[in-house]
Amino acid sequence: MGFSSSKSDISLFTRFTTTDTLFLLIYVDDILVTGNSKNLVQDFIQRLSYVFALKDLGTETQGLRLYSSSSYFVVGFSDSNWATDLDDRKSTSSYCIYVGRNLISWSSKKQKVVSRSSTEVEYRSVAAALANII
Known part of the structure; x- marks a missing residue:
């Protein structure tokens, strides 16, 4: 094909x-x-x-919408909240990645370790976003 x-x-x-x-x-x-x-x-x-049994679950009003763009720059944004879980003092990291104006990836999860500072939390969040971009 x-x-x-x-x-x-x-x-x-x-x-x-x-x-x-x-x-x-x-x-x-x-x-x-x-x-x-x-x-x-x-x-x-x-x-x-013709070859496989298919089931179409998407419609034009559902799913991730991609837009045509004259720019295909990859842009990432990250953020974190330091020690927001009062039980274990772990932080939450989140990021989103765009190609042009299209959101292609995102994440929000609790970090696996307890960070000692807000700077360390932000660094971990940026590192996670960058790893996703690469």
Whole structure:
């Protein structure tokens, strides 16, 4: 079908032509298909349905919406709250990553260790965001 595997994610496959782009993300028994042409995506899903039993769980009003953009800069934001859990004094780190104006990744979780300062908490949060970007 002309797809190439991604070097950064083993579950991501891409197909680029001079006019169209198609992305295929496979995770266990879930498949996400998107591209720059609605007809191309629908045609690909139709071709898959000839071989596999498919169930379409998405609609145009559900799911993660991706927008066309003239800028594809990767931008990350991080934040943390120092020692907010009164029981174990662990901090919470959170971050979100954008490509252009599209949110592509986010996280908010309690840190595994107790940090000694708010600076250490912020550093851990930035490190987690940067690891996700790379």
